[in-house]
Amino acid sequence: MKNPFKSVLKEIDFNLDTILLFDTLLGTVVVFLGIFLMLSVFNVSAVYAAVPAVMFFVVQYYIKFSEDKARVVELKYLELNEMLRTAEDNLALENPIVQELQEEVVQKLKNVRLSAFLNSKSVSYKIFACIIISFVIISFSVFGINIALLNPLMENF
Secondary structure, rough: OOHHHHHHHHHHHHHHHHHHHHHHHHHHHHHHHHHHHHHOOOOOOHHHHHHHHHHHHHHHHHHHHHOOHHHHHHHHHOHHHHHHHHHHHHHOOOHHHHHHHHHHHHHHHHOOOOOHHHHHHHHHHHHHHHHHHHHHHHHHHHHHHOHHHHHHHHHHH
């Protein structure tokens, strides 16, 4: 007999992983663009900006995806405190008490909104930063601004 609560846990993991992946990718793009801007000013090949961006992605991925998803949900929704983890820990048990707990958790999970796990302010700032940095990169490219152009100014300063 397949436990329906197992599919609920898989859905929680999938949805939170999707949100975390989006946030991690957005942060990686900001890092890449920032380093790309610095390298373009110093006339260094922009390909090298990918190395720190990939390292940032790997570290963020490891940190964010190693978190216990049940604990993350419980921190946002205090009415599920310890209930979700207890139901998850006792997934293999089949008795009326565990089944009742799992049903109660499923009922309370219906009130959980996915948007609670996405920090819209942070996402907005990251998107805004991407737009601004991209604009600066394009402006520097069009006007040919680089360190060679700035050398005479630096020497006079």
